[in-house]
Amino acid sequence: MTTVYDRLGVSTVINAVGPSTRLSGGVMRLEVAEAMVQASQYCVDMAFLQARASEIISKYTGSEAGYVTSGAAAALLLGTAACVTGMDPLKMNRLPDTSGMKNEVIMARSHRNFYDHAVRSVGIKLVEIGIADRFSGAGVRDVESWEYGAAITERTAAVVYVAYPHTLPRLEDVCTVAHAHGIPVLVDAAGQLPPNSNLQRFITEGADLVSFSGGKAIGGPQSSGFLCGSRDLIASAALQHLDLDILPELWNPPADLIDRSRLPGAPQHGIGRPCKVGKEEIVGLLTALRLFVEEDVIKRYQRWLELMLELKRSCGELPHAQIDLISDRKRSGIPIVRLELDEDQSGITAIELIKSLQDGNPAIAANPISVDEGIVIFGPTCLKNGEPTIIGNRLKELLNI
Numbered sequence: 001m002t003t004v005y006d007r008l009g010v011s012t013v014i015n016a017v018g019p020s021t022r023l024s025g026g027v028m029r030l031e032v033a034e035a036m037v038q039a040s041q042y043c044v045d046m047a048f049l050q051a052r053a054s055e056i057i058s059k060y061t062g063s064e065a066g067y068v069t070s071g072a073a074a075a076l077l078l079g080t081a082a083c084v085t086g087m088d089p090l091k092m093n094r095l096p097d098t099s100g101m102k103n104e105v106i107m108a109r110s111h112r113n114f115y116d117h118a119v120r121s122v123g124i125k126l127v128e129i130g131i132a133d134r135f136s137g138a139g140v141r142d143v144e145s146w147e148y149g150a151a152i153t154e155r156t157a158a159v160v161y162v163a164y165p166h167t168l169p170r171l172e173d174v175c176t177v178a179h180a181h182g183i184p185v186l187v188d189a190a191g192q193l194p195p196n197s198n199l200q201r202f203i204t205e206g207a208d209l210v211s212f213s214g215g216k217a218i219g220g221p222q223s224s225g226f227l228c229g230s231r232d233l234i235a236s237a238a239l240q241h242l243d244l245d246i247l248p249e250l251w252n253p254p255a256d257l258i259d260r261s262r263l264p265g266a267p268q269h270g271i272g273r274p275c276k277v278g279k280e281e282i283v284g285l286l287t288a289l290r291l292f293v294e295e296d297v298i299k300r301y302q303r304w305l306e307l308m309l310e311l312k313r314s315c316g317e318l319p320h321a322q323i324d325l326i327s328d329r330k331r332s333g334i335p336i337v338r339l340e341l342d343e344d345q346s347g348i349t350a351i352e353l354i355k356s357l358q359d360g361n362p363a364i365a366a367n368p369i370s371v372d373e374g375i376v377i378f379g380p381t382c383l384k385n386g387e388p389t390i391i392g393n394r395l396k397e398l399l400n401i
């Protein structure tokens, strides 16, 4: 079959990394794609579509409200803006000029990463705390929750917390300290699914806002994500994202998303306007989220496991390489294949092997996260049936069998 990519003359990639943005994310279920096609054939009032999305997201996350964004990074930008301005439309109009506002955001040094461009782009000053000597190997400690309290001033707008399974200090402790000073906590949980329980976990632990990616494990459109959290902060985020090119007499936002009676007037287009999200993405995300929650987690795991078993089988015995299936359902919820090279004997290093896979036809993307230890990792979440065998055959070729 000739695909749209053939017509464009762009090669497709066998993606054994996972839903990485650089590799266009994952492969959407047809049910999601079909919902997007249907959505594209009608016009709706975007505020009302978002109000319904809010209800649905709240149901899944246990939060007061929710909002669909163009990704988890966009959700961080909108969440930060909401914490800085609250419901003040004049402040919304002024961003990213934050002079005279609460404009400091506290982050642990060990949580810093380049997605926090989204936080900084609101015009805030990032206040870094702690030194995680456990990462340098020189020690065992990281920032402690009392240090958050010590960094809070009258200028503090929010605490941003990046959630990984190993993140310290515990979110509950950070929330307790921040809330004692009346400061909201915004959690970046972009890729923290599965396990499904994480949809509710951060809200339960006290987060005021949580950002998730729609294009990762949920399987929604690549340019989707969502925020969930407190009703007021979500209302502020919505006000700084929705298109507000409308006469005041005609502006009639859904009251459960934006309580107009609390505003002196409507703000103009906000700082979130460049992160526009389409009706197709909103409907796609909501459909994918429903399918993700409804899917039997054991069956999903089984499907991934079979792809990884197919890869291990199709490699057979490779010389100077140890191939293991890591099927640790508790830890990450995603089985992987780990290929460890004896680099002295194999005549090829792990990074060279990944480069050769990438340069082949078809191109195969493998995860380089452990190449320093001579390890290449293959993941199942973006693979289609049959692709593991293509990878196995290519590995045999490259490792000279």
Ligand SMILES: *Cc1c(COP(=O)(O)O)cnc(C)c1O
Pocket: 021, 070, 071, 072, 073, 074, 115, 162, 188, 190, 191, 212, 213, 214, 215, 224, 225
């Ligand atoms: C992937 C990721 C993001 C960005 O998510 P998008 O949905 O691509 O915007 C932000 N933070 C972390 C920690 C991530 O892993």
